[in-house]
Amino acid sequence: MLYLALFISFFKIGLFGFGGGLAILSLIQMEVEQHGWMTQQEFVDIVAVSQVTPGPIGINCATYVGYTTAGFWGSVLSTTAIVLPSLIIMLSICKAYFWLNKRFKGNPYFEQTLRFLRFTVIGLIASAALLLIKPTNFIDTFSWVIFGVVAFFTVLPEMIKGKRLSPFAFHLASLLSHPILLIVLAGLAGYLIYAPA
């Protein structure tokens, strides 16, 4: 029964996961928390691990949840389940590619739905972040300082874009906005602040 539940959950995530990576997070979070497969902390930790390891975040979460709940075959099953809807839908699209291209380009129903889905996806990502703002993840003032610093460096390249600055400043800003570097620095900060002396 656990296998079936894992399969259904990750098939659903693959089927409704519009907008890729971050947008899929709120779907995964909802599923794994409803089933009690992962605590909130575990979820955040695996997102952190996903950010510093290669590969799509959806595959990482499916593999991890599958393994921790049902062992090796659980991880194979969950990963297959999240890929399966893509296979079905994308292969149908490929087979009808030329026909689709003619019919859907400029079709108002199709284009408007995509446009509004893009807006909804922004809301989904926002909800993924909001759901994680909890005392388990934000334990004290330092947490908020780390949050602020990381958020600042991530949006910095976007904010100075088009401004008249030296090329060096742009390079530095884009270097500092790298998620892996920011996670490593946050981990280092956590170690210095919270590790028992």
Next chain:
Amino acid sequence: MFFPLFWTYLKIGTFTLGGGYAMLPLIQREVVDRRGWIDEQEFLNMIALAQAAPGLIAVNSAIFIGWRVGGWRGVCGAVLGAVLPSFLIILLIAMVFSEWKELPAVEAAFKGIRPAVVALIAAPLFKLAKSAKISWLTALVPVAAALLIWLGHVNPVWVILATIIITLCSIWLSSYRSSK
């Protein structure tokens, strides 16, 4: 065509960090510029389709390119290549992570990492809102979606389905009215 696609995607999947979007420029360099399997225009069409379809963008693009280049075998090779590296790496991590997590140093580091992860999820919203050309009126859509999920604990699946249905109905209504 199983092995060429498998190796290409395995290479890209192993060395790109940051998920699906980060893979796209590498896929383009390998598949369009170096191997010449498909042309630039078709690659751009592929990205549009891979983003419009549900599912992981990296996997969607692997399916499309696999199919165009090598049919069924191409699809199998590309998808396995795209999925296998992250599957194996996470499997290894999952096997040892529960023990490492108990270490005080690792626990302390993760206390610092957790708020950083939330910031990394939230920060791209700024750029996304800009590129989606959001106005004050259309901003109601993401705000309503976020509130429904965050405070209402509505499953995101329903929010996505509602977006599709409401958009289709409103276009249908407006075209119905203008035709009368």
